[in-house]
Amino acid sequence: xxxxxxxxxxxxxxxxxxxxxxxxxxxxxxxxxxxxxxxxxxxxxxxxxxxxxxxxxxxxxxxxxxxxxxxxxxxxxxxxxxxxxxxxxxxxxxxxxxx
Numbered sequence: 292x293x294x295x296x297x298x299x300x301x302x303x304x305x306x307x308x309x310x311x312x313x314x315x316x317x318x319x320x321x322x323x324x325x326x327x328x329x330x331x332x333x334x335x336x337x338x339x340x341x342x343x344x345x346x347x348x349x350x351x352x353x354x355x356x357x358x359x360x361x362x363x364x365x366x367x368x369x370x371x372x373x374x375x376x377x378x379x380x381x382x383x384x385x386x387x388x389x390x
Contacts, residue, residue: 314357
């Protein structure tokens with residue numbers, strides 16, 4: 292479960308009670324498979340909640356995280372239009388850290 296900082300009264304983001312650390316998109320190289328997963332995730336969430344894909348994309352911006360000990364990356368974001376927390380997970384085999 293994703294808990295935004297505005298709801299937990301703290302300055303950190305949590306995923307399943309683990310501290311999530313923000314990751315810059317400039318520090319990650321997504322492989323082709325990751326781009327497909329992200330696109331499919333956007334389409335699936337938009338369809339499931341009856342929202343335009345643009346709203347999902349807008350709330351995803353700047354919300355890329357890692358939540359150790361998991362090696363997955365997660366887009367963790369809140370969609371105020373429907374008061375819902377959402378996430379898209381990217382397995383470690385689909386990206387590399389750069390630098």
